[in-house]
Amino acid sequence: MRFFIIDDDPAIRSMLEQIIEDEDLGSVVGEAPDGAHVDITLLELKQVDIMLIDLLMPVRDGIETVRKLSGSFEGKIIMISQVESKEMIVKAYACGIEYYITKPINRLEVISVIRKVSELLLIHQSFRNIQKSLRAVGFSGELTEKEPSTIEKNIITCGNYMLSDLGLIGEAGSKDLLEMLDYLYRYEADHSQEQGFPQLHEIYHQIALKKLGPSASTINLKKEIKAAEQRVRRAVNQALTHLSSLGLIDYSNPKFEQYSTKFFDLSDIRKKMKALESDETSALSLIRQNTKKFIQVLYLESRKLMN
Structure with missing residues (x-):
């Protein structure tokens, strides 16, 4: 840099x-x-x-x-x-x-x-390069054999872009969230829309299986699933804290307006802002997390960026 x-x-x-x-x-x-x-x-x-x-x-x-x-x-x-x-x-x-x-x-x-x-800048630059590539393909009206794999990788780039906006770059759980996006993208391609999103436990199971390999024991899979759940919960809480902090500084902050009520319930955002403002650490632990909603919205928003 x-x-x-x-x-x-x-x-x-x-x-x-x-x-x-x-x-x-x-x-x-x-x-x-x-x-x-x-x-x-x-x-x-x-x-x-x-x-x-x-x-x-x-x-x-x-x-x-x-x-x-x-x-x-x-x-x-x-x-x-x-x-x-x-x-x-x-x-x-x-x-x-x-x-x-x-x-x-x-x-x-x-x-x-x-x-x-620096990480955010690299992500934005990568995202702009992919946008240029996709526009070039659309302008020519031709689909090359390599295009599907390019678009498939794009879900990770778009996910990184979203995570940066949510203040999650560098968080341990961000890697798990990106693996989830990759799995959901493949899942959507292989299943009809009527089936909807897979169960949250199934998503954790699949990313743990991918990380450890098919020969992993049941005990090790369970340990990795539990560890991933904890990492993701911490990441979701960090995103809630980040957006709430932006709202405290400026309620009209574009990122706060765009993402806060998409990823979280308004009541939870208000509780978090109030707890941060008064520095009530005990109140922070009482705010519930809807992890499945967060993952669904993250995927849909990343998918939207691809288009």
Whole structure:
């Protein structure tokens, strides 16, 4: 990944560059002390993938800079600032940033966020490439022998795209969810629509069988099924937390509006938001999870992206 850092504090720029290089996250290809020194021509010339930008700067602040780049910069933006005002954070997200990190800089947080954004960028790039390939096939009106396998792989790419929007990239259960999407895609191709979705236990059984192989013992299969169930439950809870957090920051957040009531019941979303706002950890465990609904919606939304 290629990074560009914009901050009026040279110590912060140096610190961020050191973190990126020490952790082998990519290379810093440029830096600037103010947003006024940056435009799309410079970023394209430097082939910037991720821009880290401060909010408060003397000439042109971070929000105004992001607005000027909106629609032209195809990379991702991480904003880093000492400002903790909810109103300012909402404005930053509304402008199109991917993450907002508050100062003083926490090294582990910066590393985690950059890794997530890097994974997200790679997924989006892959998704755009597949869209171009599919449009090219549709334009020619010809179906090659390789097209079915290309589309079959696309369910995983689309699933990854959905998981990134739900804040699940890097979660252990994300791999299980992708295996489920692959199984459901094959299941749909082999069965009539009247049969609907298979039972949840059958889905877990099939992905465990695929992972361990046909010679796996019954005991090992049961252990893997139980472990997968736990991983998926944690992933579903993380998605609920992620969407609820977006709703707390900005109730009109596009991802919150698009996904919250599709994947979860509105009452559960409200309970989670209330628990997060009041930091009631005991209340969080009382929120039920409809894992089957989550998996069904994840598959349908991923399938929709394929079209």
